[in-house]
Amino acid sequence: MSNTSAPEAPTALPPVKRRNAELTLIVLAIGITMAGIAIAGINISGGVPAAMWTVGLTFAALSAAAHVAMRFVAPYADPLILPCTLFLNGIGVAMIWRINAVEVEDVERAGVGMQLVWTAVGLAFCFLIIIFLKDPRVLQRYTYVSGLVAIILLALPAVPGLGQEHYGARLWIGVGSATMQPSEFAKIALVIFLASYLMNKRQVLQIVGKPIRIGRFTLIELPRARDLAPILVGWVLAIGMLVLLRDLGTSLLLFGTFLAMLYVATQRSSWVTIGLAMFAAGAFTAYLLFWHVQARVNIWFHAFEEDVYYAVGGSQQLVQGLVGMAYGGLFGTGLGAGEMYEVFAADSDLILATLGEELGVTGLLAILLALGLLVERGMRIALAATGAFNKLLASGVAFLLAYQVFIVLGGLTRVIPLTGSTTPFMAAGGSALMANWIMMGILLRISDNARRPAPQAIQDEGATQVIQR
């Protein structure tokens, strides 16, 4: 299974670019965004708002620029990544405009805040990565640097004077009114660290182990104690996030991604089992010891109980989200016709519930399908990528995306406790949007490299070596 050296896929794929398909889909995404703003405006004020053109065309220009850039800098990259991402980003922009329109009570003065600026900055970062990160494998040089950066970013909000606590979670740093959420960027650093660390260590982690058997049946293959160190560090970090920063969302996200990448690197399910058991034990202990963890769980199980609902930091937000979704039903109230805008964080943490109300289960499923498509394209890129590092990096990014959506929407629909994570590409907020676009840049770069036809050999030397799988 450990097929370390040979480039498996690139020659197998025909060198198709499909950039025109990309363009068609992007036009569709732009159309949906503009239609969204128009419908919301009609529902709110009875007329097509000017924002359909101002916001819509700005978004269209950004999208077009991205598409043109793709043709030049990454012509062979996956053609579905950009349309899916722009679709999600556009829906988010339309929804943010729609909520702002009701808040300022004037359709003509309503805007989208900084969301379009962040989209532009995000796209710029995305293409800077595509252009300058010719081969993502150079990132392997910075294994421990990126690990350190991840930890520093995660710990920054805890620094007195710099860190800021909002709504019960210490996630922000800021000077004056400018704030950012460093944990969003920590995700990228962590995925890079894990990809290169696991790439180096995977053989050891993969092979050495002590099977525990019942009869002839291997129950679990335990790793050596000293190989447990990395998982232990990850675990300590995750539980630390949960207890010290009160950030269940990031804690779940980072540890889950860690386990997923560990599994991809080693293909040993025992790692996942051990990791899950440790996390469960740690989380349960934290539940017994810390009231804020108890409060979360209480909200999860007893959301519809009066004393939980009315408690400070109680289940009010969760219930209001569910009520909104309930009013949405199958086809939704229509953009601009719902009432979720009255709920706190309707355009950020709760944006999926807001969309659920106004677009119904139909619209929400469409959004989930677009996200699913994006994730699967990411996984496809990982399959086709050259080299273990790129595979780990791409699959890590793709899984992060899926898992983050699961944590957000799973929280809103009570599959897991509500954590207050951001919805990729849609939630209002700059840090998350930029971080997500950076990750797309990495994916597109890996994809372009993998699908680009191999350069013609100057002289035909024949294959030097053939390695059988």
Added chain:
Amino acid sequence: MNTPIRRLSIFSLFLLLVLMLNVTWIQGFQAEAIRDDPLNTRKFSERLSEQRGPIQVADENVAFSDNIAEEGKPPRFQREYTGGGLYTPIVGSFRTYGASGIEYTENSLLDGSDDRLAVRNFRDIITGREPEGAQVQLTLDPAVQKAAYEGFKNLGGKNGAAVALDPQTGAILGAVSYPSYDANDVTSITDTEQAVANYTELENDPRKPLLNRALNERYPPGSTFKVVTASAAMEYLDAGPDSTMDAPDSLDLGRELPNATPGGTCNGGQPDTLAHSIQISCNTSMANWAIEAGGQNMSDQAAAYGFHPSAEAAESAEELTVPLEVTPSYVPVETDPNILGRAGIGQSNVEATPLQMAMVASGVANSGEVMRPYVVDTVRDSDLSVVTQTTPESYSQAVSASTAEDLTEMMVGVTQQGGSGTNAAISGVEVAGKTGTAETGEGNDTHNWFIGFAPADDPQIAVAVVVEFGGGSGNELAAPIARQMMEAAVL
């Protein structure tokens, strides 16, 4: 490495699939249940400007819907309330994010969606009339209600509550909680933001104006509970008004229990009769009666008046609603004589709502039978034909008729010369009563109580009044309010 990537991609799809199924489940199948949940505040905001039936006290509207739309525009109804804070604890308010009081409990009748109005609504649809909400008539007596509310106003800055019952029916004649608030401040449909801000301010007010103290706050009842202790002595120990009990000037119950009566003695240190102990509110003899009766009997006797032995027992018992929810009152089964003795004088773990203490008074007044309290008298549809009418119902037989007669006699002594509650006396009418001054812990002011009924020989009204942290005596602070309430009903 591709096999685990494939598995991971399937797992990722699985995560999204779980979400899709769950979203479909919630929005497709659970939607109706969620919309019907009482915590769905939207069902109030949605119907905020619809017409609702009026709530009436003595045939006068105290809450009604007023069309504020301009001529020719579709109607928009603003809910209006009369009386300032007078009726708010019972009537409640109908707001953007919720409702309270009768507005909440009778919501479906008031907005016309109740099944009991189905026939009426069906007729309306056929005849093309807009279905209207029912009108809800309350049992409150405006004179009694005002007497209590004014009484608290005049105390100036003290919190408290008062309840008055018709002992023969259980009809709630008065239920005042102080401080209260004007429901109009929180129900504007034209300036909902201000209304919501006002409500938030009330929520954060340390004096808790949103709390209905009459039904939903528990206090140590202090010496008013001696009526229950005397009941237990007579029912379980065959005691009579003249039965005597040791009444030392001070009783060692872990800490010293002094006599709080004027002069510091009940009967010069000699055993005291039950009647005299009630009249002057002797602590030591009543504590001894409680110890003598035993924890189980004390708790059982209290339960006969409506108390519960524990929170768990209250939860499993039938909930008392009037139809507003009533917070349960507690008399636990005590085995430690030191605690039991103090319980006998309404301290330690004994806690009662003002309504519960009014039920004690009304039980004695009604030959030992406690009637189930209620505040909704009749509900009529828009044609004024009766939809529901409450018929008085027995709640429990707390004591025998003869015990009730003896208790009445002893309680009459309280408001007469030499009694502890002379401020409740009404000239020309015999008033039965009991004062209470409940300790609330080191350094805090006492709660001041009065319970009673009048006229003693033909009770028309039973009352309970508590002044929170009054710092005086029951006779000084609570008895005058009780007297004014009783006067309003019997004079």
